Amino acid sequence: MQLDDTIVLITGAAGGIGRAVSRSLKDAGATVIATDLAAQADVPAADAYYRHDVTSEADWAHIAGKIAAKYGRLDCLVNNAAIAQVASIEATTLESWRKIQAVNVESILIGTRAMLDLLKTSGKTRKGGASIVNFSSVGGQRGAAFTSAYCTSKAP
Numbered sequence: 001m002q003l004d005d006t007i008v009l010i011t012g013a014a015g016g017i018g019r020a021v022s023r024s025l026k027d028a029g030a031t032v033i034a035t036d037l038a039a040q041a042d043v044p045a046a047d048a049y050y051r052h053d054v055t056s057e058a059d060w061a062h063i064a065g066k067i068a069a070k071y072g073r074l075d076c077l078v079n080n081a082a083i084a085q086v087a088s089i090e091a092t093t094l095e096s097w098r099k100i101q102a103v104n105v106e107s108i109l110i111g112t113r114a115m116l117d118l119l120k121t122s123g124k125t126r127k128g129g130a131s132i133v134n135f136s137s138v139g140g141q142r143g144a145a146f147t148s149a150y151c152t153s154k155a156p
């Protein structure tokens with residue numbers, strides 16, 4: 001697959017799969033904008049890196065502003081960032097449940113809303129339009145012991 005002239009934002013890019021996806025995107029010719037929680041991160045394939053908490057609307061607005069100023073459009077949003085907790089129901093608090101839903105599910109809504117104008121610009125100007133990639137998990141399809149909050153958040 002060739003992704004020349006394709007501008008991609010990937011969240012959680014400093015994690016295991018995030019770094020690997022960033023490398024694959026870069027190898028295919030894409031411009032890779034990587035984000036993650038830390039102020040600085042080791043994402044060798046990234047053309048740009050920004051600190052970004054995906055649960056923060058302000059952070060999404062900040063990243064959208066950076067992309068608008070530099071590229072004027074976004075061709076692909078990869079919602080890769082996620083968290084999990086291994087815990088029994090007794091040990092799963094409402095607070096920890098909500099945190100997992102906020103990072104894994106609500107971020108998809110606020111991120112898509114923040115990037116919508118940039119994605120629409122891509123959709124209007126590029127053949128094939130823009131894409132959003134969300135990550136499911138086998139845990140979301142089949143469930144797994146002691147990970148009810150994560151499995152719920154990953155249902156397809």
Ligand SMILES: NC(=O)c1ccc[n+]([C@@H]2O[C@H](COP(=O)([O-])OP(=O)(O)OC[C@H]3O[C@@H](n4cnc5c(N)ncnc54)[C@H](O)[C@@H]3O)[C@@H](O)[C@H]2O)c1
Nearest residue numbers: 012014015016017018036037052053054080081082135137
């Ligand atoms: N590893 C697996 O076996 C597996 C299987 C199925 C699906 N997935 C999915 O793949 C994706 C990546 O998983 P991974 O294994 O690379 O996980 P990982 O823990 O290695 O990486 C996740 C990254 O997300 C970041 N992150 C956490 N909270 C964040 C927040 N609030 N804002 C921004 N970034 C945040 C972390 O800092 C980390 O770098 C996830 O969506 C996960 O559900 C993973």
